[in-house]
Amino acid sequence: MTVTIARLLTVPAVGGYYCEDLEALQADSVPLSERYTAPPATPGFRAVREVAEALSVGLVLDDGRVAWGDCVGVAYAGKAGRDPVFRAGEGEATIRRTVAPILEGRKVLAFRPLAEEIDRLTEPVEVERPKEGFSRRDFLTTPARLLEAAVEGTEKGLAPVERVTVERPLHTAVRYGVSQALLAAVAMARGVTMAEVIAEEWELPPPTEPVPIHAQSGTDRYANAEKMIVRRLASLPHALVDDIPSQVGQDGTKLVQYVRWLRARIQELGGADYRPTIHLDVHGALGRICDNDLGRLLGRLYALEKAAQPYPLRVESPLILETREAQIEAMARLREYVRMRGMSVQLVADEWANTLEDIQAFVEAGAADLIQVKMPDLGSVHNAVEAVLTCKRGGVEAFLGGSCVETDVSARVSVHVALATRPAMMLAKPGMGVDEGVMVVSNEMARTLALVRAREGGKNHRGTEDTEDLIN
Template sequence: MASVRAMPTVSGFFFDDQRAIKAGAKQDGFTYRGDPVTPGFDRIRQAGESVSVILELDDGTVARGDCAAVQYSGAGGRDPLFRAAEFAPVVEGTVADALVGRSAREFRENAEILDSLTTDGERLHTAIRYGVSQALLDAAAIARRDTKTDVLADAYGTVPATDPVPVFGQSGDDRRHNAEKMLLKGVPVLPHGLFNSVEKVGSEGERLITYLDWLSHRAVELGSDGYEPRFHVDVYGVLGEVFECPYDRDEITDYFADLRDAAAPFPLQVEGPMDEGGRGEQIYAMAELRDGLADAGVGVDIVADEWCNTFADVQAFVDAAAADVVQIKTPDLGGIGRSAEAVLYCDGTDTRAYLGGTCNETVTSARACAHVALATDAAQTLAKPGMGFDEGYMVMENEMRRALARRDARTTVTTDGRY
């Protein structure tokens, strides 16, 4: 690699102070009233930022990656708010010093060097490791004249998926119109819902039940023949506030039974039912809830999100059987290879891997993640970036289809020797 450059750019959504929102900050149009409470924030909702990384190879070709951080940065054990102007010089300094002169072909070796770098005694911000590793993956694919899927499969010894991984659409606050778009397009997993406050869920959880009942009816009305989506709603720990953990087991299982019935006949998974303020406490509460639902015969899957950020966190949740599904939040794991390793850690367990991320990413980072999903055959992957649904779904679905078509072409040769 001949050079490494970085420049501040914009991301696909916004940074939100999750703690301020969960504490009751009121929406004011698209923004929120009140003061932020999470360090680094100037306001509760502020424009997302990213850093574009450009690796120039020895032959003059260019590889790209985008450093991005999750919408709810600085919360739930995550790295602090990512400021592009602050971190771009780190890429052109510490990172460039370590990578310039190395072979672009060696993705995993280069990614491990990146993962080991420090500044002022601290590991690089997860967003830096995320973006630079995307560029390293792109560089290896260019140098090898191969797909990113195949580079990852070679690096981690996987057999890639032969069909697109099911895409999970996220609706944002426009949870009815966007859900209808998803149903019309036959999206496999939907709608996320953004139920991030008691107001949206209902003081007794009743608004979530009403929404799922509406969604199941619209799925029957709008879905094509044979369409069997999986419902997935994210409640951002709010049910823990509604039912006050430690909860009454009968009360919470009865509520989840109501959710299941409202979603019927479609399967349901609920992400982040509570937020207990620490990894150990979260794992204990999630495992208790999962056991309670199993004992009561309530067929609703729960998804780990809060306090499941790093590779070590994913291992801990999986080892404790604390969730049916773990979200692998790609920016929070740092290097993109770590996301691949996290998906693979779920193999052979009863926990499925959801390769997620954030609406606050970019097209470049999303396209890289599509290859991680294919290479590891994840259970589902997030439509990103943005909250408009259509754009993120198009990015992820089309990137996977292109990669699969390119892989198929290599095994289909015509009689005159052309692909």
């Protein structure tokens, strides 16, 4: 029996953490208690820190069932080519005006073509632009964050402005949430898991094995790292950097000291048979303290590698430059310097690897050992599937990531993408508390594998042996 989408529901929701203006935080230390009222530096923010908004989208099927997805963005929105902070009210208006007329009455037959159709949708938006210095072609292809920055400049008297209407792609958060609901609806219609839908439509092997989990500590980098160690996670601790003087140090020594502490705690709490990868996301901080000088930056990486030994080390976003092209060139050169010096540290790309095209460019340039496929940044879920497969075909490891501001719904969908595509690891989400995110993704993974194996006639229907493997 064919299932049809009868109507769409939208419900304002909340994300699992906070959106923060990284540019403001790294430019000047802002105490946590002041971030909720401090003026932002990045267009789209209302304050340096604000509660992440989300929007639940329900596809009401004609048999009464409802397939849900959550529209949500990322914590550091509006930076390095990303869409601005997601606003639930604007997303709801977009869905009612643009998405609902397309989907209501549609038959739920396959995920991929429906997701691709939604991902291609555009909507008219009236904006201000400088009258001089922009060609129409430049304006239509400029990311929203840059346009907003240009408008902000004109308000300060830098140039005259004019109001124009342009067609833009839907916000990535809208495409992300609607595609989650579509994937869930197809899985309901077929009576299988979302992972099996992806495997079938991309002609991949059925999911049979768990995917290693990586967690992020947030600013509580000591207590949360210990939680990860006792849970024996495969990769840790991310170690948020939003205050360079206290977390990295102007010469990098504070971060080295932290890695030494981390190494000691792994040995004390984990034992000799536990060998996780130490994965640090420095959000460009090493570049800032080194004035983006690659030689000096290499020295900082060498010190971190020595501090981490005998554990393998990854460093994500060691520097963040102003354009994708500059970022790729610098990362590729830095990676070459690492190899020439005989170092083992792996470089991870995140910033400027926002779209499938971006990720392909990083892969082709050899600009990373591992790329974070940050799911909300890619819009529709099918793009994340393609991104992981693109990395693997190009000989680059994929990290199926996302954001602490995501929700339980989007995190569970991510698990199914991971099981079907087999990245090197996936992010525990939502939130920054470690325990909750690990629980959501590991339990969803265990349940899904149990269902798949039961259908495949497997002997282990309880999945007890495999639950331990989820985090190792």
